[in-house]
Amino acid sequence: MVMAKGRRLLALLMAVLICGAVGISGCNEKDDKNVKNEKALHDEANLSSSKSESAVREQAKTVLCIDPGHPSDGDDGLTVQHGLREADVTLQVGQRLASILEKKYGFQVILTRQDKETIVSNQARARKANEAQAALFFRLHCDSEPSEKRTGFAVYYPDRQGTVDGVTGPSTVVIEKSRVAAEAIHQELAEGMGEQLKDNGVRTDAQTYIGGKQGALTGSIYSQVPVALVEMVFLSNQRDAQFIGSPEGQERMADSLAKGIVKFLKTN
Numbered sequence: 001m002v003m004a005k006g007r008r009l010l011a012l013l014m015a016v017l018i019c020g021a022v023g024i025s026g027c028n029e030k031d032d033k034n035v036k037n038e039k040a041l042h043d044e045a046n047l048s049s050s051k052s053e054s055a056v057r058e059q060a061k062t063v064l065c066i067d068p069g070h071p072s073d074g075d076d077g078l079t080v081q082h083g084l085r086e087a088d089v090t091l092q093v094g095q096r097l098a099s100i101l102e103k104k105y106g107f108q109v110i111l112t113r114q115d116k117e118t119i120v121s122n123q124a125r126a127r128k129a130n131e132a133q134a135a136l137f138f139r140l141h142c143d144s145e146p147s148e149k150r151t152g153f154a155v156y157y158p159d160r161q162g163t164v165d166g167v168t169g170p171s172t173v174v175i176e177k178s179r180v181a182a183e184a185i186h187q188e189l190a191e192g193m194g195e196q197l198k199d200n201g202v203r204t205d206a207q208t209y210i211g212g213k214q215g216a217l218t219g220s221i222y223s224q225v226p227v228a229l230v231e232m233v234f235l236s237n238q239r240d241a242q243f244i245g246s247p248e249g250q251e252r253m254a255d256s257l258a259k260g261i262v263k264f265l266k267t268n
């Protein structure tokens with residue numbers, strides 16, 4: 001009996017020990033799992049934070065060249081239409097666009113001019129984009145015609161090489177990327193402007209007066225980086241001019257253009 005009692009005691013003791021061991025090991029396993037989960041979450045958090053940090057670093061290295069059109073060699077852009085001058089409007093929208101691209105998206109932006117009346121040639125504008133090795137040389141303009149009739153925006157890109165002053169360009173790589181840029185920007189612009197402005201689509205440099213003669217616009221010919229140009233409105237149309245003359249209209253335009261540029265950079 002003693003023996004039996006002893007065995008029972010031993011069995012009980014062993015059972016307690018085993019249960020305890022299982023309990024402890026179970027607990028440890030649970031703890032271990034928790035630790036692993038916490039570690040995984042922690043690692044994931046680290047990974048995502050390092051991803052976003054590297055993405056931010058990448059964006060900070062990406063330079064965009066924004067070109068507020070005029071005053072240039074061919075046209076000073078200082079003719080007043082419905083109380084506005086093209087050179088002023090392009091600078092105002094250009095500064096808003098630069099600010100959105102820098103502050104909201106973290107890109108580095110250079111403007112081809114900061115000043116209202118200094119003449120900067122189209123060749124010099126392209127050179128600034130080339131020297132900065134910009135991911136995009138993006139040019140802001142407003143269209144105009146003798147009547148009030150035509151309205152709306154269009155996005156232009158070079159679809160073939162042109163020649164000016166013995167220089168031929170842009171390269172086929174630049175032509176292809178410029179098309180992708182123009183299409184992305186046009187898409188966002190069409191969505192952002194809604195019923196406000198007429199959509200005149202994506203067009204080519206060759207469809208412009210100067211581009212038709214040279215094969216491409218001067219700025220495109222000299223550009224060694226992807227290049228696109230937007231005619232934001234017809235300043236000769238009162239409704240268009242009112243829209244682009246207002247801070248709200250300018251901000252809405254700049255916001256859509258920024259979205260289009262970001263869309264292009266994502267596909268690039």
Ligand SMILES: [Zn+2]
Nearest residue numbers: 069086141142
């Ligand atoms: Zn212009």
